[in-house]
Amino acid sequence: MIPYAASVGWYASWLHALTLGMSREEAEVFANHTHHINGKGFTRCLINGASGEILLSLPVEGGSAKLKKATALMKLNLSEHGNWRHVHQGALNAAYGRSPYFQHLMPVLTEVYAYGEESLSRFNSRLHEAIVTFLFGDDTDSVPLSQYSVSDSPVAIPRGKELGAMISSEISILDPLMRFGRETLLILLNETPNPSTFN
Numbered sequence: 001m002i003p004y005a006a007s008v009g010w011y012a013s014w015l016h017a018l019t020l021g022m023s024r025e026e027a028e029v030f031a032n033h034t035h036h037i038n039g040k041g042f043t044r045c046l047i048n049g050a051s052g053e054i055l056l057s058l059p060v061e062g063g064s065a066k067l068k069k070a071t072a073l074m075k076l077n078l079s080e081h082g083n084w085r086h087v088h089q090g091a092l093n094a095a096y097g098r099s100p101y102f103q104h105l106m107p108v109l110t111e112v113y114a115y116g117e118e119s120l121s122r123f124n125s126r127l128h129e130a131i132v133t134f135l136f137g138d139d140t141d142s143v144p145l146s147q148y149s150v151s152d153s154p155v156a157i158p159r160g161k162e163l164g165a166m167i168s169s170e171i172s173i174l175d176p177l178m179r180f181g182r183e184t185l186l187i188l189l190n191e192t193p194n195p196s197t198f199n
Contacts, residue, residue, distance in 0.1 A: 001073055001121050002028055002128045003037050004058050005045035008176060008184075009169035010035050011131075012191035039067040042124065045172040049095045053171070056088050060120055076120045085113045096178040105134055105177055131173060135185060163187050 003010060013034045017027035031037075043058040059079040060066055066076055089110060096102045108130045117123040164187045167176050176184040 001042055002124045003032070003042050003045070004124050005056070005127060005172040005174050006031070007035065007046070007170050008167060008173055008187065009191065010037070011173045012169070012188045015188045040064060042073060043067065043120065045174070046170060047091065047095050047172050048175050049091070054091055054095065056091060058120065058123070059084055074121050077118045078120055078123060089113055092174065099178040101178050101181040104181070108134060131177065134177060135182060159183070159186050161190055164190055
């Protein structure tokens with residue numbers, strides 16, 4: 001299962017796993033284990049607001065206690081409590097409305113929120129696919145991810161480090177996407193995941 005608008009660190013681990021030849025499913029498991037994602041971690045993301053970090057949480061039917069049962073996660077449905085779809089879009093608008101790539105990314109995200117997906121797992125997957133398409137283009141299944149490397153580029157390494165220094169690895173991938181667009185890939189490729197925590 002994919003976390004809600006997962007962190008930069010999660011996506012760096014996910015991309016690293018794909019470049020090593022893992023399947024998408026294996027890469028998701030790898031990233032979840034590397035970043036110790038469980039329970040509430042699948043329903044929360046951090047974004048940068050005007051006054052600091054904002055935690056966005058997805059409500060699930062039956063309450064957050066349901067998230068403690070790993071076997072039940074894939075079956076959980078989203079609750080419409082608190083009009084969260086509108087609230088989360090409003091938070092993204094307020095946080096990133098003036099960002100360079102907002103006008104390109106926000107309509108894609110709005111489609112995901114407006115679709116009305118009830119399943120937590122499917123909603124997160126739909127959002128993930130929108131993010132991946134924004135990063136790589138429409139035909140993501142045919143992208144040979146093993147080709148993505150910054151080691152041969154004298155420009156990509158310093159640029160990735162420069163951009164990476166501006167963000168936290170704990171912040172949602174939506175943050176650099178709004179600010180840097182596809183250059184976010186350079187951040188992900190330059191960030192070194194810690195696979196030693198993967199069991």
